[in-house]
Amino acid sequence: MKGRVCAVSFLIVLAAGVAIHAQQPPDRTKPPQPGPPPELTLPAIEKRQLANGLPVWIVQLHEVPVAQINLVIRSGSADDPPRRFGLANMTAAMLSQGAGARSALDIADAIDYLGANLSADSTSDLSAIRMHVPVARLADALPVMADVALHPTFPSEELDRVRQQRLTSIIQARDDPGTIALVTLSRILYGTSHRYGTPQMGTAEVIKTFTSDELKSFYASAYRPDNATLLAVGDLTPERLMPMLESSFGSWKTPAAPKPSQSLPATQAAPARTIYLVDKPGAPQSQIRIGSIGVPRSTSDYFPIQVLNTILGGSFSSRLNNNLREVHGYTYGAFSSFDMRAGAGPFSANAGVQTDKTSEALTEFFNELNAILKPIPAEELNRAKNYVALRFPGTFETTGDMARRLEDMIVFQLPADYFAHYVERIQAVAEADTQRAAAKYIVPNRLAVVVVGDRKLIEPGIRALNLGPIKLLTLDEIFGPAPTLDR
Amino acid sequence: MKLVSVLLLLAVGSPALAQTPAQPPTKLEIQYSQFKLPNGLNVILHEDHSVPIVTVNMWYRVGSAREKPGRTGFAHLFEHLMFMGSGHVKYGEFDQWLEAAGGDNNASTGNDRTNYYINVPSTSLELALYLESDRLGYLLDAMTPKTVDAQREVVKNERRQSVENQPYGIADVVLGEMMFPDGHPYHWPVIGYMPDLTAASYDDVVAFFKTYYVPSNASLVVAGDLDSVKTKALVEKWFSEIKPSPAPPPPTIPGVALSSVQKKTITDRVQLPRLYLAWITPRLHDPGDAALDLAASVLTGGKNSRLYKRLVYDMQIAQEVNAFQASAELASTFEIQVTPRPGHTIAEVQTVVDEELQKLAREAPAAREFERALNGYEASFYDRMERLGGFGGKADQINGYYTETGDPDWFNEDLGRYRALSASDVRAAVAAFLPLDRRVELTVEPEKKQ
Numbered sequence: 001m002k003g004r005v006c007a008v009s010f011l012i013v014l015a016a017g018v019a020i021h022a023q024q025p026p027d028r029t030k031p032p033q034p035g036p037p038p039e040l041t042l043p044a045i046e047k048r049q050l051a052n053g054l055p056v057w058i059v060q061l062h063e064v065p066v067a068q069i070n071l072v073i074r075s076g077s078a079d080d081p082p083r084r085f086g087l088a089n090m091t092a093a094m095l096s097q098g099a100g101a102r103s104a105l106d107i108a109d110a111i112d113y114l115g116a117n118l119s120a121d122s123t124s125d126l127s128a129i130r131m132h133v134p135v136a137r138l139a140d141a142l143p144v145m146a147d148v149a150l151h152p153t154f155p156s157e158e159l160d161r162v163r164q165q166r167l168t169s170i171i172q173a174r175d176d177p178g179t180i181a182l183v184t185l186s187r188i189l190y191g192t193s194h195r196y197g198t199p200q201m202g203t204a205e206v207i208k209t210f211t212s213d214e215l216k217s218f219y220a221s222a223y224r225p226d227n228a229t230l231l232a233v234g235d236l237t238p239e240r241l242m243p244m245l246e247s248s249f250g251s252w253k254t255p256a257a258p259k260p261s262q263s264l265p266a267t268q269a270a271p272a273r274t275i276y277l278v279d280k281p282g283a284p285q286s287q288i289r290i291g292s293i294g295v296p297r298s299t300s301d302y303f304p305i306q307v308l309n310t311i312l313g314g315s316f317s318s319r320l321n322n323n324l325r326e327v328h329g330y331t332y333g334a335f336s337s338f339d340m341r342a343g344a345g346p347f348s349a350n351a352g353v354q355t356d357k358t359s360e361a362l363t364e365f366f367n368e369l370n371a372i373l374k375p376i377p378a379e380e381l382n383r384a385k386n387y388v389a390l391r392f393p394g395t396f397e398t399t400g401d402m403a404r405r406l407e408d409m410i411v412f413q414l415p416a417d418y419f420a421h422y423v424e425r426i427q428a429v430a431e432a433d434t435q436r437a438a439a440k441y442i443v444p445n446r447l448a449v450v451v452v453g454d455r456k457l458i459e460p461g462i463r464a465l466n467l468g469p470i471k472l473l474t475l476d477e478i479f480g481p482a483p484t485l486d487r
Numbered sequence: 488m489k490l491v492s493v494l495l496l497l498a499v500g501s502p503a504l505a506q507t508p509a510q511p512p513t514k515l516e517i518q519y520s521q522f523k524l525p526n527g528l529n530v531i532l533h534e535d536h537s538v539p540i541v542t543v544n545m546w547y548r549v550g551s552a553r554e555k556p557g558r559t560g561f562a563h564l565f566e567h568l569m570f571m572g573s574g575h576v577k578y579g580e581f582d583q584w585l586e587a588a589g590g591d592n593n594a595s596t597g598n599d600r601t602n603y604y605i606n607v608p609s610t611s612l613e614l615a616l617y618l619e620s621d622r623l624g625y626l627l628d629a630m631t632p633k634t635v636d637a638q639r640e641v642v643k644n645e646r647r648q649s650v651e652n653q654p655y656g657i658a659d660v661v662l663g664e665m666m667f668p669d670g671h672p673y674h675w676p677v678i679g680y681m682p683d684l685t686a687a688s689y690d691d692v693v694a695f696f697k698t699y700y701v702p703s704n705a706s707l708v709v710a711g712d713l714d715s716v717k718t719k720a721l722v723e724k725w726f727s728e729i730k731p732s733p734a735p736p737p738p739t740i741p742g743v744a745l746s747s748v749q750k751k752t753i754t755d756r757v758q759l760p761r762l763y764l765a766w767i768t769p770r771l772h773d774p775g776d777a778a779l780d781l782a783a784s785v786l787t788g789g790k791n792s793r794l795y796k797r798l799v800y801d802m803q804i805a806q807e808v809n810a811f812q813a814s815a816e817l818a819s820t821f822e823i824q825v826t827p828r829p830g831h832t833i834a835e836v837q838t839v840v841d842e843e844l845q846k847l848a849r850e851a852p853a854a855r856e857f858e859r860a861l862n863g864y865e866a867s868f869y870d871r872m873e874r875l876g877g878f879g880g881k882a883d884q885i886n887g888y889y890t891e892t893g894d895p896d897w898f899n900e901d902l903g904r905y906r907a908l909s910a911s912d913v914r915a916a917v918a919a920f921l922p923l924d925r926r927v928e929l930t931v932e933p934e935k936k937q
Contacts, residue, residue, distance in 0.1 A: 028575040028617075029575065032613035034584075035588075035609075035610025035611050036610055037608060037610070038608050038610045064869055066870065105791055108790035108791055109859065112791065112862075112863060114866075115865055116866070133866075165799075168806045169806070171758050172654075172758055172806070175756065175757045175758055282756060284651040284652055285647045285648060285651075287652075315586050316591075317579070325641055328640075329640025329644070332641060332645040332649075352644070353644070354644055354647060382587070383583060386588065387587065387589055390588060392589075393608065394538065394876075396538065397538050397873070397874055400873075482758075
């Protein structure tokens with residue numbers, strides 16, 4: 001129970017409560033007020049380096065005998081070459097399908113036998129091999145992880161397996177209205193030539209053409225010590241850990257070839273508001289996504305946007321959820337988000353609403369998207385700021401949580417004191433900041449509106465709203481023609 | 488004492504385990520204090536100072552199994568009403584106050600229990616206790632027919648989102664109906680039927696609250712960065728005044744069994760068919776329950792598991808296969824789901840599943856295979872100790888163990904259930920509980936294109 005907390009203020013607050021006699025009914029007309037923010041003393045990030053230059057960041061969390069080891073590669077799907085979308089994602093997926101002398105089945109058996117979890121994945125700005133393991137088995141598991149990370153073999157029969165798996169999942173994506181809506185919005189906002197307009201996995205057309213050689217070549221350019229950081233979080237000490245890491249990852253060498261680099265094309269200015277309707281006959285709900293191109297993670301408006309989005313649709317009491325769920329009962333939940341990446345990711349407001357209230361729900365969405373441009377009452381602003389700032393300690397609770405926070409620091413090159421100043425920077429957001437951010441990033445007459453639902457029931461109502469032109473999209477236009485499988 | 492005996496058993500009684508890598512040394516044990524208020528409320532306190540947060544976790548022994556015919560889905564609808572304000576907390580304030588304190592909250596309803604949690608920074612513990620106690624003591628003071636109507640619509644949309652508009656979402660509803668006879672409380676889905684949600688009334692809310700939302704039918708866990716002595720005083724302050732009321736009698740539902748194969752085919756708006764095989768199996772913690780967890784792992788846990796390896800990896804005739812033991816108080820179910828690849832049929836995959844079930848019923852899994860499954864379970868116990876609050880966090884598990892066994896610190900005993908098993912116990916459980924001639928076989932076929 002090594003404390004990470006300065007509990008002084010906590011004790012003072014509680015002392016007042018103890019004096020009251022339990023036998024007397026308490027005065028319920030005076031609800032206890034929230035206390036001051038408890039002080040969060042984050043454990044240190046110990047920064048080391050292997051002999052080959054690979055940076056190692058270690059955070060000691062000793063509560064539970066587990067370890068989280070993430071190897072983060074600063075190249076992801078945004079580094080996919082033009083017309084080869086899905087390359088980074090397929091490369092990552094193939095790492096555990098054969099490595100060193102181990103087959104795909106060997107790797108899975110070794111990891112499962114140790115009670116570990118090992119995954120390899122890529123998103124826009126990073127690829128990562130992540131392992132969670134009981135700390136007593138770390139020494140046995142690290143060599144397997146290192147093989148997967150450093151010596152993948154990309155066997156062609158395994159590539160065919162993964163290919164068929166992915167083609168089938170693209171067929172299945174057509175089942176889920178929420179997935180359809182999400183893919184459609186990205187496609188509309190970014191088009192087919194910008195990487196953000198296509199799912200991480202890529203399209204069936206391209207997935208069919210990947211070869212082992214192409215994956216090996218992407219791997220060789222991106223997976224290298226000078227493009228990577230090793231994160232170790234958990235019941236560890238640098239003294240015990242570093243020799244293990246050195247022996248597993250020390251042989252990794254930086255090649256002479258250049259690293260891949262993101263070159264995302266410029267995005268188009270948003271056209272006038274348009275409604276994109278995807279027919280899903282028989283659907284009892286319409287999945288709505290209303291969005292635009294938002295901001296990159298490096299935006300100077302990062303903190304105002306956190307607060308703004310909390311008010312609009314980032315918490316249960318947010319305006320969208322309160323209006324569409326609590327007041328009107330049109331949905332089980334309505335939310336909004338700014339997806340921030342190295343480039344400007346999408347802003348979107350979302351809900352699944354009952355089919356016969358689709359147009360009413362759209363009206364309420366736009367009522368809120370317009371209302372957020374007006375001054376925000378002080379109480380609402382303070383509530384949102386507290387919500388974001390005071391929840392911050394809870395985002396460091398588990399080894400996995402902590403490792404993800406560190407990944408953000410690496411990928412977005414956040415300053416070393418970033419966490420230490422997070423709460424005060426949220427608290428410093430003023431009403432003028434949120435209003436400026438709202439005016440800049442939420443432009444109601446330039447938003448794309450995607451509705452996936454039962455067209456014959458919802459189109460007349462949507463048309464009557466006169467929100468803008470309506471374009472019909474087919475599933476083939478969104479996903480490409482449904483792939484056929486080899487067998 | 489219990490702890491010691493489990494560890495000794497491990498050391499001397501299990502030669503197979505001697506070959507496994509070093510066992511994690513830390514004991515699975517939590518420190519707690521426990522007391523009962525005069526009104527019957529059970530209270531458990533657990534200190535964990537690793538992060539400055541606390542969680543207030545409440546379990547009520549009531550779920551959809553206590554619903555009356557014509558009112559399915561009511562326990563869950565009621566759960567929604569618990570967030571709509573109470574005697575001293577106006578509608579909306581519950582969430583607004585907690586958000587202003589940096590808190591979050593949620594609840595879930597199952598067949599047998601309903602659980603609620605509030606996570607807050609440790610300095611706002613008393614606010615969380617105040618809110619939790621006010622809705623137990625004074626919910627009806629704020630309840631109106633209009634409140635019920637508002638959440639009725641939300642819940643209907645929850646059903647649309649999670650059942651009708653969810654690919655294969657209707658399968659679980661149909662499976663329950665096929666597994667359990669009419670009138671058995673697991674026959675209907677927790678989310679309920681639409682006409683019953685429409686029929687739920689304000690009077691139902693009053694009766695349900697007075698019967699089930701009483702201190703003697705609840706258990707409160709307060710855990711996290713707290714001082715147990717001071718927290719006890721705060722719990723007494725806010726919860727002691729709530730009036731006692733007799734606990735509802737436990738359910739008296741006779742056991743059920745399948746006597747033949749029940750087959751059905753339904754359609755959904757999906758691209759690929761899916762096969763569901765399901766059995767009625769031993770209740771939570773009964774002999775066979777843990778062995779079936781390990782059997783599920785031997786069948787579909789990881790690439791080397793029997794069904795995954797044959798169907799997905801070697802033959803490549805299935806996109807995915809999944810098996811699990813869903814443990815519950817009145818009866819558990821064991822389920823296998825397989826989605827054939829395009830060009831392959833339900834019959835093809837079912838033949839392979841049945842071959843593997845028969846094989847596992849005949850021969851115990853190999854030592855390595857069994858240990859792989861066991862090691863995965865053991866590791867999951869440690870992973871579950873990492874998070875304090877929320878669903879499945881430490882506080883929620885403590886309340887679950889208390890509610891199900893009477894012992895809040897049943898972690899080691901639970902793990903001991905698995906460690907006491909051998910490979911032949913897995914075989915025996917498959918032979919005894921997963922017969923091919925007494926089960927449900929449900930197929931979901933894609934709707935015909937219009």
